[in-house]
Amino acid sequence: MKANYLLPQKFKIIGIALFIPTLILAIMFLLYDFEFSFLDVQVFSIINDPVIGDVEYFKCIKNNITNELLSVFAVLSLIFIAFSKQKIEDEFVANIRLQSLLAATYINYLVLVVCILFFYDLSFLWIMLFNMFTLLIFFIIRFNVKMIQLKRK
Amino acid sequence: MKNSLKVERAKKDITQAELAKRVNVSRQTINAIESGDYNLSTILALKIALVFEISVNDLFVLEEKDL
Secondary structure, three states, X not given: OOOOOOEOOOHXXXXXXXXXXXXXXXXXXXXXXXXXXXHEEEEEEEEEOOOOOOOEEEEEEEEXXXXXXXXXXXXXXXXXXXXXXXXXXXXXXXXXXXXXXXXXXXXXXXXXXXXXXXXXOHHHHHHHHHHHHHHHHHHHHHHHHHHHHHHXX | OEEOHHHHHHHHOOOHHHHHHHHOOOHHHHHXXXXXXXXXXXXXXXXXXXXXXXXXXXXEEOOHHHO
């Protein structure tokens, strides 16, 4: 069976290599407000809604894009890790992928529903921030645990 | 669905790894099929039957619970 939409096997290594520095910089950004000063640039915004001031539409604004780049790299690296081909990508692996994606979606939204009910205000914003990545993280964990279990059989 | 993969492999003296290589899947896939953990596709069933030179019906049999 041909596995469609999957990335070549080497993307997994690229994903891991990209994810580790991204994770370290993201932790530094979240804990110590770390930013690269050279990333202070003019960016085009569709909507800019600052805490103080009016909403602006379709305008160029000055912004430090460290956090934007970290988010993009995090999404890309997780997608690379999650959806790169296995050494032997057959129909059984495709089946495990599908089951893992389903399980990850259920877990992700179950956790989100619990968080909606029990986290409020700024703490909920943190939840939404992490929720951007948790679906992929849950999938990667579930899929790889299953693959390791299979290899041990 | 029951299968006689193990018996047929023994008759032809083929290991799981050898069979896997011949039908282009992993050894784990053959193991999962053999132990009844995975219901394989028609195309893979036909390919495996071709290796053993028997009919798919001789290799895989429906059970009462499948009906």
